[in-house]
Amino acid sequence: MKQSTICPKFEKAISLLSQRWTGLVIYQLLTGTQRFSEIQSAVGISGKVLSDRLKDLESQGVVKREVFPETPVIIEYSLTEKGHSLEPVLKEIENWSHIWVSSEDDGSCDLD
Amino acid sequence: MKQSTICPKFEKAISLLSQRWTGLVIYQLLTGTQRFSEIQSAVGISGKVLSDRLKDLESQGVVKREVFPETPVIIEYSLTEKGHSLEPVLKEIENWSHIWVSSEDDGSCDLD
DNA sequence: TAAGTTGATTACCTTATGTAACTAACTATA
DNA sequence: TATAGTTAGTTACATAAGGTAATCAACTTA
Numbered sequence: 076m077k078q079s080t081i082c083p084k085f086e087k088a089i090s091l092l093s094q095r096w097t098g099l100v101i102y103q104l105l106t107g108t109q110r111f112s113e114i115q116s117a118v119g120i121s122g123k124v125l126s127d128r129l130k131d132l133e134s135q136g137v138v139k140r141e142v143f144p145e146t147p148v149i150i151e152y153s154l155t156e157k158g159h160s161l162e163p164v165l166k167e168i169e170n171w172s173h174i175w176v177s178s179e180d181d182g183s184c185d186l187d
Numbered sequence: 188m189k190q191s192t193i194c195p196k197f198e199k200a201i202s203l204l205s206q207r208w209t210g211l212v213i214y215q216l217l218t219g220t221q222r223f224s225e226i227q228s229a230v231g232i233s234g235k236v237l238s239d240r241l242k243d244l245e246s247q248g249v250v251k252r253e254v255f256p257e258t259p260v261i262i263e264y265s266l267t268e269k270g271h272s273l274e275p276v277l278k279e280i281e282n283w284s285h286i287w288v289s290s291e292d293d294g295s296c297d298l299d
Numbered sequence: 300t301a302a303g304t305t306g307a308t309t310a311c312c313t314t315a316t317g318t319a320a321c322t323a324a325c326t327a328t329a
Numbered sequence: 330t331a332t333a334g335t336t337a338g339t340t341a342c343a344t345a346a347g348g349t350a351a352t353c354a355a356c357t358t359a
Contacts, residue, residue, distance in 0.1 A: 081230065084284040085281050088281070088288055089284075096316095099193060099201055110337085111336075117192050118193065123316080146336095148324080150338095168204060171276055172200035207346085223307080234306080237307095258305095259305040259355080260356085261306095
């Protein structure tokens, strides 16, 4: 299952976004710099997978990781410029969801 | 890993798009009605998973499936209105990818 | 009858993800 | 000093998802 006729750049972008949790993590970070446990509880992701995703996003230049050697240690995650530039994408998805996803089975939020 | 503070509609939309291949399949169908094997070779997905995805997308009202009982049978897949409404999302991703994904390691396409 | 078509399914194996326990390095409390 | 608590992870183990290749139904053509 290899050779698609689809633009490889688009494919790479999709493979980033179509990795489970990635979209939600970036979306969450759009609200500002956050620490590991904040992201974890906001998104509802396991520590193991969040750790994986953040490493991945950092290596792709989407997320920045800063260590403050206080006690207990503080580590802050934020979006890089590349990460912030995904905002229109996430906003489009948000917009679509509010038009096309029914609230019956999924509840609502303050944006509804 | 359950309770996120993120809007459930958005979460559902993301869970759709963050399923592997889903984005690519919809993107491919944006170019028009297509048959199983066309999507398969264009996207580079295994028959098994494509079958799963199409069923899933059909049940969510994103894709329409039409059977023409000729011989051999012809089955056409196309986007519903809900499916077509995802075009801005996919276009935003495409746009982002052409700005932020380097072509060195990923080649280029006619849109570059 | 044998071979070919399409859309799909099955068996089997390899990744990916989830759960829960555990670690390092340090502080605050008893 | 021993104990418990903090944060940001990691590890072991189990289950779910995905990939590969063979196979199926139903029908046609050679």
